[in-house]
Amino acid sequence: MSSREDETLAQAAVAALTGQLDLAPKPGLPDPRDLGVLAGRRDHCSLRWSAKALAPGLAAMAAAARRTGEPTPQLRAELGAIGRSTEHSVGLAGGGHKGALWALGFLVAAAALLPRAGARDVAAAAKKLAAFNDKGAPRRPSRGSTISAKYGAAGARGEARAGFPHVRRALDALTTARSAGATEAEARLDALLTVMSTLQDTELLYTAGPLGLRHVQAGARGVLESGGTATRAGRDALTALDADLHERGWSPRGSAGLLAGALFLDSLPVAAMTGAV
Structure with missing residues (x-):
């Protein structure tokens, strides 16, 4: 691939992330409704702004993968170094997106390795x-890895090492909802809820503990079992879950990052997606 194609992959990943941010209502997560609330204005706007700061790092990851040509320990180390540098840049731009950066980084690099793959x-x-x-990762455990070890949750690393099962489930949910006549926003919300319904989100485990995590998972399943967001009953259940999580201050950020990964894969050329999921 050329450098232009590396940039295209990076921009597609950023578009997937901002597309996730634009969805509403997202239970417990920042969305465009925050623009009308003074307390939330900075949060949502800064997340949209800082998402753009991921693009140079993601393009560099794609270029590193294209140059290396195959998955190797050396490429993994280079991706890690680029990722940590990008984390710093994103922090200067407003912060956030750490989980999404690593998910999208692996997927962008993989897409650069296999430019015609599904x-x-x-x-x-x-x-x-x-x-x-x-090997270049800091020796000090991160909060996510500490929570993963404490509760036996897969975490972001486990999700990637398993081949992103929740990203693939989100893609399946997108296909199912679209086939049933849902709008694009409804399909994406159903995909988010599908991830939320089973993901052992380390952010939720940190803030709410195992009981809180199960509460959120059950709430997401309740929306889907009510017919999904394209139905009146499902929409009512989503509204109730959204109010509940915002009141509790619980945020399923891990699910949001994985939805962005699914939206990135969904944006790959249609010819490459045939039979992919």
């Missing part, structure tokens, strides 16, 4: 990349 093959290549240890 979503399933891209996820499989990302799995191979994630299987290597990042």
